[in-house]
Amino acid sequence: MKKIFLISVFLIFTITSCSIYETITNLSRLQFKLGDVNSFSVNGIDISNKSKLSDFSPLEIINLSSIVTSGTLPISFTLNVEAKNPNDGTGGYKKTDATLKAFPWRLQIDNKETISGNIASPVS
Numbered sequence: 001m002k003k004i005f006l007i008s009v010f011l012i013f014t015i016t017s018c019s020i021y022e023t024i025t026n027l028s029r030l031q032f033k034l035g036d037v038n039s040f041s042v043n044g045i046d047i048s049n050k051s052k053l054s055d056f057s058p059l060e061i062i063n064l065s066s067i068v069t070s071g072t073l074p075i076s077f078t079l080n081v082e083a084k085n086p087n088d089g090t091g092g093y094k095k096t097d098a099t100l101k102a103f104p105w106r107l108q109i110d111n112k113e114t115i116s117g118n119i120a121s122p123v124s
Contacts, residue, residue, distance in 0.1 A: 026050075027096075027098060029086050029087060030083060030084070030085055030087075031083070031084040031086065031099060032081055032082065032083050032084075033081070033082050034079065034080075034081060034082070035079070035080035035081060035082040036080050037078065037079050037080075038077070038078050038080070039076070039077055039078045039079050040075070040076070040077040040096070041075065041076045042064060042067070042073065042074070042075050043064065043073075043074050043075075044074075044076075045060050045063060045122070049093045058069060075084075083100070083117065083123075085097075085098050086124045097124065099122050099123065099124045100119065100122060100123045100124075101122045102118055102119065103118060103119040104116070104117070105117055105118070105122075
């Protein structure tokens with residue numbers, strides 16, 4: 001009786017560990033790349049569609065000049081990260097859906113971390 005119990009426990013752990021291994025392997029195959037940047041603003045002024053000085057109003061030019069001379073440059077933008085899940089069942093593994101619950105990131109400029117963050121909510 002004890003042998004049957006031990007064999008059953010061993011088989012359950014083996015089957016479970018194979019499933020965990022496949023899941024980890026599939027998650028490691030997720031592919032990410034930087035997408036586009038949009039909604040770019042400096043000190044609250046949208047500059048996404050501005051390419052020359054005449055596109056700015058006189059008030060915006062004064063606002064930008066004062067903020068640059070103050071030594072700060074508050075910017076805001078949306079950086080889209082594209083993700084591809086190649087685990088569609090054709091690569092030798094069964095199909096696996098993935099949900100990102102966390103995606104910590106850091107922006108480095110000249111090898112100095114400037115800002116960091118994480119996604120606000122899970123993404124499927």
